[in-house]
Every structure is written in structure tokens, then in C-alpha cells.
Amino acid sequence: MDRRSIIKNAGIAGVLAAGVAPAVHAQAAVRWRLSSSFPKALDTIFGAAHIFSEKVKAMSGGKFEISVHAGGEITPPFGVVDAVQQGSVECAHTAPYYFFGKNEAFALGCAIPFGLNSRQMTAWMYEGNGLKLMREFYAKYSMINFPMGNTGAQMGGWYRKEIKTVKDLKGLKFRTGGFPGKVMEKLGVIPQNIPGGEIYTALEKGTIDAAEWVGPYDDQKLGFNKVAPFYYYPGWWEGGPQLDLYVNQKAYDALSPENKAILEAAASYAHVDMQAKYDGKNPNALKQLVGSGTKLRPFSNEILAAAFKAAEELYSELNDKNEDWKKIYADYSKFRADSNLWFRFTEAKFDSFMQSQKL
Template identity: 75%
Template sequence: MQRRSFVRQAGIAGVLAAGAAPAIVNAQANIRWRLASSFPKSLDTIYGAADEFSKKVSELSGGKFQISVHSGGELMPAFGVVDGVQNGTVEVAHTVPYYFFGKDETFALGACVPFGLNSRQMTAWMLEGNGLKLMREFYAQYNMINFLGGNTGAQMGGWFRKPLTSMADMKGLKFRIGGFAGKVLERLGGVPQNIPGGEIYQALEKGTIDAAEWIGPYDDQKLGFNKVAPHYAYPAWWEGGPQIDFFINQKAYGALTPEYKAIIEAASMYAHVDMQAKYDGKNPVALKQLVAGGSKLFRTPKDIMDAAFKESQALYSELSAKNPNWKKVYTDFAKFRAEQNLWFRFAEAGFDDFMQQQKL
């Protein structure tokens, strides 16, 4: 009785610190889950977060809890993973929530929206604000619970055969752009194309699309976009800090013991931090290599940025008027964003602005 009382009071952290973990873990049943990713295996950064998650779950459970990871298209289409989790075909998906805005635009707020939060602000909203609570309430409608599964940091603005010079260049532009951001692109006169990462190169090479964005230098170089489109834009006004999620089937998660639930949370947080560390570490070298190889950087013209911002705000107002799910989450999101931008304007932006002007 004393031991059971101790476990209840101390929780998993106290148990581990006290050295009681082996007995607890050994008492758990062996579990085998499957995880469906939306990403190709070749991308060791974004796909790799699911591998890191799976490894940590195994390590923390003493090998009793195993999650096999499957790349986009292996078990189901890359954009079919939410349906897979919802109906219990797989227990877990690793994906970007905004891919599924067609089900409800509110999905996008779980990842990023144009002119939204940067990566640190997004994590803060999730963990210290109301983000995780609000998104979990929303995802419950789809029979799943989410855990943070990575963030790429601010992204690049895509690869173009010809550089953008003004708003006139947006008219009729067939642009592969991630999920929800396509709704703003349409309002600018563009033609959004929602294509999985593993299929972008072929579409760009064949001329099916005029331009494409993915994430940033490290992944873009791996995917070879620089070979078929020489002009590289920045920044991605639609992705200041996109969060990737682990979606877990509610019934499967609910059947776990408290200890296994704690392991899921710990492993997801490790993968979340690890992903951006990899991108921040690898992108600078890749960008230098791309430029040395002939890629031509250009900044997205201000008139396009201004128009995109204006249309984004108009879209959010329209959605708030007709979608109760969106309004509930976005109202909190927007308030948090305003507070964060006030703070970042001084400390973060002030420091960054000075340092980026120095010759180090």
C-alpha cells in the first residue's frame, strides 16, 4: 500500500528519480503502435522527428512500447493520415495540421497562418497560453489528441523560374504552397497547388507549377529545387513558425497507463525541440552552398507583403463571422500574438537587428 501511495503522489518524475522505474515499466503491457507520417524518409529533419519520437518512447519504456514509423504514402496517402488516426487505422500521425484546413479552417491555427506567430511564440502559446487546451478541444471532434511534434522555424518564400517584382507577377501564378496559405494566395490572384513534399520536384520540373515552396535551404537542397528554378525568395510570409503535430487516436491514448502517457508527452517534447535545432544547425551551411551554386536570393516585394497582410486579416474576419470553431481559437491566438509582438519588438528584435549588422 505504501508503494502504491508513493507512486500516485510522486508521479512518473518522482518514480524515475527514486529509482523505482524498472518495476513500474516492467509492470506495463507490451504495446505496438503504427505511426503514419506525411513526409518522405529522405527528409531526415521533418520526417526524422517521428523517428526520434519512436526511439524515445522505446528507450523510456525499456523497449516495451514500440511505434513503427511509416513514410507518406506507405500506409496511406500523405494527406490521408488524419483520417487514418480518426478511424483507428493507425494510432498516430505525424503531420502539419494546416494540410487539413479543408475539413475545418481551424486546423491551420494548430500549425501556422499567414502573419501568425514565430516558432518560439507558437510554443509559448501552446504551453503557457491557451493554445494546447483550445486545439485539443477542437481535435476531440475528430477523435484525436495532439502533442507538439516539431517546428521548422521561419521558412523561405519559395523557388521561382523568374523573380517576383510586383503584385502583377502574382496573377495566374501556379504556386505549390502549404495548405491554408493558399486561401490568401487566391485572393492575390495566384493559383495554389497543395502537393505533398515528395511530389514537388516533378511538378516543378515538368512545368505543372510555376513556383514551389517547401521549408528552407537544407530540405530544399535535398529535394533539388535549385536545379529547376534558380530564384529563391524570402521570407515565407505564410510560415513564420509552423508547428508539426503528433495526432493520436483518442481511444488508443485513453487505453494507456499513466506512465505510458507520460512517456508519450516526454518523447514528443524531445522531438519537438530536436527538429528546430536540426533546422537551425543545418540551414546556414545549405544556404551558402545554394548561393555558391548559382541560386539567386530575392526579397519578396513590399507591395506583395502588404497586400498579403491585408487579405489575410480580411480572411480572418470573414472566418470569424461564419466559423464558430475558428472564432473561438483565433480570438485567443490574436490576443496572444499582439502581446508577443510587443515584447519581441524590444528585446528579441532589438538584439537580432544589431547582431545581424555586425561583421563577425
């Protein structure tokens, strides 16, 4: 009797007893490395990569593990795109606008001055054309992206002196994250693109005059209030900055369908979790900062109007010289206009009323 006859005529117990059970191919274990652009001290923005890694391991039953490495451990904080593109690491967690020097279109996957807020950004990605357009763009760099975190609207940074007019910005050496610096240059600012873990030292030593990072919770952890007294808002250049998981395309293509689904689901979980953490932790941190002497100040309408004009000028210039930007920004800007019209009649009115109440 041949093997197929045994399997056909015997029950499973008989097959096992005969010692000729069909081979069972267990899914091979997958081990990846993730390089982050952020320091370990920040349990929010760096921590999102750990949340992601833990979910991947849990959902795969331990068969898919991703080790997480802070900026500088494997690659420099701003070297993660090169590392993913070259396959030195399988994936990275970063802010896309850090890489505007490669192509300004990177910024559209993160935040641009006077761009989308966090909910609008998520909507553009998942319900608009954002994810499709950005993935077409990132394919040029041999990688695929997954939204993985958003800080929500950020603060406008820490300053050694008061900033009352546009003139006060001229000559200011200001640390900001990548692309926004191109708008600030038009206002006379001298932008400095410094990794998060190096900002405090630069501000303390006077290498820079001002700096922005995210918001109260992270800023308090990094100690900026100890070296600069004035804290401005809002961060008009970051209304809803999205963080991304970048994955090497070949590494992604080699995954099983199950592991691809796990990767996507874990990134989505971390995406929601990050903003929940910021929204939950920032209020108390802001109270503590103000209570310890921080001088909270709004940017004047003059500054906001001048910055908006400068941003629109920049986007027009980029439309004329960068085809990647032009293609993606056309869709982005239309989505922004439609979304703001909707928010104007719902979120904005509701929020402004509630925030004026004494609760």
C-alpha cells in the first residue's frame, strides 16, 4: 500500500500510528531590528516603538520579534532612512520631515507649517489618498511606510527672550525639526536641525537661542524650562505631525501574509496609543511648568500672519520645481480645505465654547 492510500483509508490516529503523517511546516521565526530617531528618555515618542514591538511579538506568539534601538545605537538619529533603504536595518521609527533635504515631499508625510491637524492627517492617510501617494513616493527609496504615532498640535518652543514681533525673530538661532526651518528662514530665523537628545546642551551653552521639541510632557523631561524662561504657543509648523514606521521593501515582501497583517495592526495600535499618551500627560505637565515659573506666551497675530504668508510662498515655489511635491501637495491641500470647512462648523465651535467655560 502506498503512502497516499494509507492517508486516504486510515483515520488520523492510524496515520500517526503508521508514522507517515504529512509534514507540518511551522512558520519560521522572524527577527528584525528597528532603529529609532529618538532618545530613550522619552517614553512617549521613543516608547511608541516599544509598544509596536510588544504587539508584534504578542500577536505572533513570539514568532516575530523586533528589537528596538534608540537613536545613535545602530545608526545616527537622522541616518535611519539610509539604513532602511540599504537594508542595514529592517525598519525605523522617525519623523519624515527630518529628511526634507533628500526631497521636500518627505515633509508631507509628517507635518508642514499650517498643515493638517492630527485627526485630519489620519483621515487623509486612511480615508483620503495620503497613504497611497506617500507609498508611491517612498517606493523610490525602497521602503514602505505605516503611520505610527502623532503628537497632536505642538507648542511653539522655548526662548531666552520674549518674541513680540517679526523683527524679534531676525537672527534667532532656533532648533526646529527639519522642513519648518525653510519657512522660518523667510522670517529671518537661522534654523538648526538638532536631534532631540542634543537640544538641552545646545540651549544651555547658548549655541542656540531657542528650541522646540513637542510639548509640555517631553519638554519638562528634557529640562528646557531650566535654560529658557519663555514658552510660546502654538507650534504653527506642527499642527498634527505624524511619525512613521519605515520598512525596507524587500524585508516586507519576504514576510508571510500573517506577519504583514500583524505589522500593520501593531503600527496602527501604536499610532493611537502615542497621541493618547500625549493628550493624557501634557495637561498636568503644563500646570507644573507654569507653577515652577515658566512664562507662557502666545505668538502674536502679526507673527502668525507673516509665517502663513511665508509658508504659502514656499509651497508655490516647490510646486514649480519639485514634481513629487506638486503631485502630493495638490491632493493634500484640497483635503485640508475641505476638512477645515467641516471642522469650522463642528470641532472648532464646540472646542472654543467648552474651553471658555469654567469647569
